Amino acid sequence: MFIPRLKFPQERITRRLFAIFTWLALVPVCLLSLVALSYVSSTSQEQINSVLDREVTTFGDTLVGRLRLAEERLILFDHNLDTDEPGIARSWAEFDALPDGDLVFGVLPASAFAADAEQAEHFGRGRSLLVVRALGGGKSAVYLLHSDTGAHADHAFAAVRIGSHFMLGDPTARDYTRDYCVYLPSGTRLYATDHNLCREFGSSASVFKGRRSLNTGKGLYYMTYRSLFLRERFLAQDWKASIVTRSAEVLQVSQIFRSRFVIFASLVLLVVSLLSIRLIRRQMAPLSAIMEGIDRVSQQDYDERVEVHSGDEFEELAEAFNQMSGRVSQQLATQESMSEIDQMILARCNREDILRIVLRKTLNVLPGDSVALLMPEARHAARLFWLDDNCDEGFQAAEVELLDEDRKQLMELGPRLVDVTADLLPLFLLVPYIDNCRSLLLVPITLERELVAVAVIGFTNKHRADPEEIELAARYADRIAVGLSNAEWEERLYRQAHYDSLTGLPNRMSLTDQLRLQINQARRDAGSFGLLFVDLDNFKLVNDTLGHDVGDQCIREMGERLSQCLREEDVVARLGGDEFVVLAVDGGQEVADVPAMIALANRILQAADQPMTIKGYDWRSSASIGIALYPRDGETPEELMKNADLAMYHAKATGRGKFHFYSEELNARSEELMRLSVELKAALSQRQFEVYYQPKVDSRSLDIVGAEALIRWNHPQRGLLSPAHFIDAAESLGLVNQLGDWILEDVCRQICEWRGTALPVVPVSINVSANQIRRDNLLQLLEVQLRRYQLQGSDLELEITEGVLVTRIEETVSVLNAIRELGTTISIDDYGTGYSSLSYMKTLPVDKLKIDRSFITSLCSDEIDQAIVNSTIMLSRSLGLKVIAEGVEEAGQLAMLREFGCHEIQGFYFSPPVPAGQFADFLAQGIPGLEHCG
Numbered sequence: 001m002f003i004p005r006l007k008f009p010q011e012r013i014t015r016r017l018f019a020i021f022t023w024l025a026l027v028p029v030c031l032l033s034l035v036a037l038s039y040v041s042s043t044s045q046e047q048i049n050s051v052l053d054r055e056v057t058t059f060g061d062t063l064v065g066r067l068r069l070a071e072e073r074l075i076l077f078d079h080n081l082d083t084d085e086p087g088i089a090r091s092w093a094e095f096d097a098l099p100d101g102d103l104v105f106g107v108l109p110a111s112a113f114a115a116d117a118e119q120a121e122h123f124g125r126g127r128s129l130l131v132v133r134a135l136g137g138g139k140s141a142v143y144l145l146h147s148d149t150g151a152h153a154d155h156a157f158a159a160v161r162i163g164s165h166f167m168l169g170d171p172t173a174r175d176y177t178r179d180y181c182v183y184l185p186s187g188t189r190l191y192a193t194d195h196n197l198c199r200e201f202g203s204s205a206s207v208f209k210g211r212r213s214l215n216t217g218k219g220l221y222y223m224t225y226r227s228l229f230l231r232e233r234f235l236a237q238d239w240k241a242s243i244v245t246r247s248a249e250v251l252q253v254s255q256i257f258r259s260r261f262v263i264f265a266s267l268v269l270l271v272v273s274l275l276s277i278r279l280i281r282r283q284m285a286p287l288s289a290i291m292e293g294i295d296r297v298s299q300q301d302y303d304e305r306v307e308v309h310s311g312d313e314f315e316e317l318a319e320a321f322n323q324m325s326g327r328v329s330q331q332l333a334t335q336e337s338m339s340e341i342d343q344m345i346l347a348r349c350n351r352e353d354i355l356r357i358v359l360r361k362t363l364n365v366l367p368g369d370s371v372a373l374l375m376p377e378a379r380h381a382a383r384l385f386w387l388d389d390n391c392d393e394g395f396q397a398a399e400v401e402l403l404d405e406d407r408k409q410l411m412e413l414g415p416r417l418v419d420v421t422a423d424l425l426p427l428f429l430l431v432p433y434i435d436n437c438r439s440l441l442l443v444p445i446t447l448e449r450e451l452v453a454v455a456v457i458g459f460t461n462k463h464r465a466d467p468e469e470i471e472l473a474a475r476y477a478d479r480i481a482v483g484l485s486n487a488e489w490e491e492r493l494y495r496q497a498h499y500d501s502l503t504g505l506p507n508r509m510s511l512t513d514q515l516r517l518q519i520n521q522a523r524r525d526a527g528s529f530g531l532l533f534v535d536l537d538n539f540k541l542v543n544d545t546l547g548h549d550v551g552d553q554c555i556r557e558m559g560e561r562l563s564q565c566l567r568e569e570d571v572v573a574r575l576g577g578d579e580f581v582v583l584a585v586d587g588g589q590e591v592a593d594v595p596a597m598i599a600l601a602n603r604i605l606q607a608a609d610q611p612m613t614i615k616g617y618d619w620r621s622s623a624s625i626g627i628a629l630y631p632r633d634g635e636t637p638e639e640l641m642k643n644a645d646l647a648m649y650h651a652k653a654t655g656r657g658k659f660h661f662y663s664e665e666l667n668a669r670s671e672e673l674m675r676l677s678v679e680l681k682a683a684l685s686q687r688q689f690e691v692y693y694q695p696k697v698d699s700r701s702l703d704i705v706g707a708e709a710l711i712r713w714n715h716p717q718r719g720l721l722s723p724a725h726f727i728d729a730a731e732s733l734g735l736v737n738q739l740g741d742w743i744l745e746d747v748c749r750q751i752c753e754w755r756g757t758a759l760p761v762v763p764v765s766i767n768v769s770a771n772q773i774r775r776d777n778l779l780q781l782l783e784v785q786l787r788r789y790q791l792q793g794s795d796l797e798l799e800i801t802e803g804v805l806v807t808r809i810e811e812t813v814s815v816l817n818a819i820r821e822l823g824t825t826i827s828i829d830d831y832g833t834g835y836s837s838l839s840y841m842k843t844l845p846v847d848k849l850k851i852d853r854s855f856i857t858s859l860c861s862d863e864i865d866q867a868i869v870n871s872t873i874m875l876s877r878s879l880g881l882k883v884i885a886e887g888v889e890e891a892g893q894l895a896m897l898r899e900f901g902c903h904e905i906q907g908f909y910f911s912p913p914v915p916a917g918q919f920a921d922f923l924a925q926g927i928p929g930l931e932h933c934g
Contacts, residue, residue: 022273030265049211052224052243059180060226060241063167067144067234070103070162071128074146077105078158095143095161096135102166108157113145122235123147130234132184140190142167144234164191179244181223185237197221197244221246286314290321297325323468356395358480359387365476367469368441368457372433375453376402377495381504384456386433400428407451410444415473417441417465429456439463443473447481500574502552503559511573511581515637518583522630530597532582533626533644534562534604537656539578542619553614554621561607565600581641594629594661601625601659609657624652625659633662676729679715684738688714691746692913693764695922696884696906699898702930704922706797708765708906709747710913711739731769740772744785747796750916752789759923765797765827773800774811779818786822793823799850801829816845827884831872849876853887856907860892873900 089095089106098104119129128146135141142162168180168191181198182191192198201212201223211224225242286308293306308318355373362371372386382402385395406426418425418440425434434440437458445453455477465473498510506514518529536558543551555578562572562580571583584600608623626648634640643662651660683689689711696706713721730736747764755761772778786793798819816826827848851872855865869885876883885897888907897905911927 048245049224052211052222052245055178056224056226056241056243059243060228062169063182063239063241064228064230066167067130067162067230070144070160070166071146071234073103074105074128074144074158074160077160078146081107081158089159089161092133095159096141098161100163100165102163104161104163106159106161108145108159110157113157119235128234130230130236132188132190132236134188140184140188142190167191168193177245181242181244183240183242185240190239194244198242201242201244286318290314290318293318293321293325297328303329327468355385356387359385359395362455362457362476366441366443366455366457366473369460370433370437370458372456372458373453374400374402374428374456376407376451380404382428384428384431384433386456396433398431398433400431402428410442410454411446411449411451415441415443415465415470415477417463419462421462434458436460441465441469441473443477445477445481452481500559500576503556503574505559505563505580506571506573508573508575511571511575511583512637514571514573514583515640518585519630519635519637528632529630530584530600531628531630531640531644532584532597532601532604532659533628533641533648534580534582534608535624535648535652536578536608537622537624537652539621546619550614550619554612554619557612557614558608558621561610562604565603565607581644597627597629597661598659601627605657605659622657624648624656626651626662627659628662673729673732676726677733677735680726680730680733680735683713683715684735684742688716689739689742690714690915691743691750692915693919694906694913695911695919695927696762696765696904697910697927697930699894699902699905704762704927705904706763706765707919708799708913709743709767711743712913731771736769736771737775740766740769741781744781748785748789748791751791751795754920754923757920759920761795762923763795763797763825765799765825767799767829770801773815778815782819782822782824793819794825797825797827797848799827799829802831813845820845820847846881848882848884850884850886850906851902853907856885856887856893856897859896860890866896869897869902870900873902877901 089098089104091108092112095104095106113131115123115129122129123146128144131143131145133141133143144160144162145157146159147157167182168174171193174180174193179194179197180192181189181194181201183189183198189195189198201221211222221244223242223244225240228239228241230236230238289306289308293304296304305322306318308315355375359371359373362368370386372384374382374384376382380401380403382400384398384400388396403426406428409426418429420434420438420440429440433456437460439459439462441455441457441459441463443455443457444451445455455473457473498506498513500507515531522528536554539551539554542554555574558578559572559574559580562582566572566582566584569585573581573583575581582600582604584597604625605623608621611618611620613619626644626646628634628640628644628647630640633643647660647662651658654660690713692710692712693707694710695704696708697703698705711723711727713726715721718725727736727739730739743766747766751761751764768778782793782796785791786796800816820826825847826845827850828846829850830852831849849872851869855869859865859869873883882903883901884904884906885893885902886906888894888897888905888909890909893907894905894909910930911922914922
């Protein structure tokens, strides 16, 4: 057992702490003692009172029950009464002479008890009367009287004297700690287990309510009582049943608790005082150790730690002091090492020396057994350097793959510890350097949110980095970031400016520089070379359907394939997107070797056509190539690039998957296209366009049932131009959406104008291109124009080609369904020249088919055209689609179409496209000569 020493401390601060500690302990203990004693005392009192209440209730119920039992026996006695029976009392005197016992039965003459009217009535109801007779000496006797014939008859009363033994029960079975008393309201004592004690309480029984205490010569007693209501049954005064108990019984629990609690509290205070002396002395002991440590630090001795193991704030203070001194020591060492690194960096600027210096000095700053540096290079490429004295350079290097997610994780997580044996290592750590390491500390070195390098600290044993070590690593990374970035800065800037980040190939700037060098050399040597502009076909579909990640992989794969097709002296560059350029050097020949260019182009086309599997997707591409030759097709980089680009677009326009040499004809066509672009933009701004309307006629009634809106260009120099002269150029120049928006607005305005003049308005169809359908706001534009001119959706009809429906079908069908909900009719234009499948069309949201004019031109003479048109009309009608025939110019064509059941006719036979004013006359008066067309 631990026994503390009783020597009182002599130090002032220790004595002060002891006094404060003892006082702070004494006050709560005293307060707690008072509260606890008060609570226990009151709780004990309440518990005893509750027990006494239950006991007195039980006692009262027992008394009433015994009175009822006595009544039942009395009634039984009365029924079986034999007045001549010996041994029964026949007067009050005889009753009094008999000893007190359980129940004493007898009969009384009518003269023995004079009943008043109320008592007589009570007897008349067959009930018993409870009578108390004073016997003298403070004693009383309790009787029950009963009579079957009433009190005024000559017959005697049946009577029973109820003794205390009967009412209070066997004394040996009672609780010896309790005394029982029964009183009348006047204080007269009827029954008592202790007559003397009950006599003292009985003197005030008439005014006693609830509980009371009484201090007798034998001590303090408590009484609890209960009133017994006897008037209803026995026509008697209420009794008071009470239980008396000693105060020692009531306060026994609280007294025991008080005595024990005082002893316990005293012992606690004593133990606390003794322990406080010892503990305070122990707690104050570390101060001297800390003061000694402060003296050592003041003398710049940072190596010896302050050892305090008290497990409290003193230990925390000592640990904080050790950390502070260690941090100061580490900072001094870091500053010394970093100063040396900075001096070496300033003195030696080549990359190898700087890497060697950083690798050798890192372990002077950071804990570890080995160190390596990861240096990012291309987008997914990096090199890992580590010390190796067996190499000439002093270090080894390994090319590793640094994925975007690894780069992002390094930037976001900062310095972190990696368990080589448990963690899933990233790809850039799968190198021989980690063979002897069990833990790695990765310290990303960043500058301006760019990853400059990663210091990889190796530990041969499992290592647990603390926050201080992580913070030190982060500070170290910040210090050397600038030094490392200076070595990499020019190289990185050069690569960023001259190389593509996705493929690692030269970019446009680098290609332009090399082109200039090649042109200068060709001029000196009178040589030539070729430039091949390579563009992947339908590459946008890959990005749109499979995602940009798959697209990037395809671009990287294509860059590698192009590199494999070239000679060592040739150059391949990526301009951006899916565009590559190949610089093919001809080795100083005066005339470019065209067959060699053709062979190279074919190799590239074959390489591009090979299938590739990326992330589970199989994709087969093709390429279009344009070839420009120096000096024939240009003498500057800009001319050669432009002309090769033109040739590539010509190859793409003639069927894709081909190559084409540049020619002057292509240049002229390009210049014409640029001129047309300027004129089209001017025409839109100057409103040089006009909408013509060609009527659609019902094949049976020959009534005008619709019209097609056709755009015309009032060219200032070339006159009125049909869409054939400019619509293809508008498509290629990206102006078709602007033209479509203008046509939609002008047609809606014209319909509103006709309706305002009370003309019969028919639906007007507008041709919509694939680009317009795929716009996000086509439905919104349509709704805006309909609201603006207060039109119904049924006033318009949209004509689309089959090709629109079979590409991006889900998006197209969704847009067309929304348009049809407006009430606008959807018609397939030029049916028969595209997909041409009615079984497919039945699933699409279309209302009409317009048979292309190519089937109508020879309808009267070509049986095949007749069969095609007839079957198309029959199947369309069976599918609930209306059929329009365009290009009708002869009566025979009209007659045959009528016979086939075609719904609507459009063509020059009725009218060419006419201006809006002339078409308004048609609406008002009909088409001139139409009556002779039938």
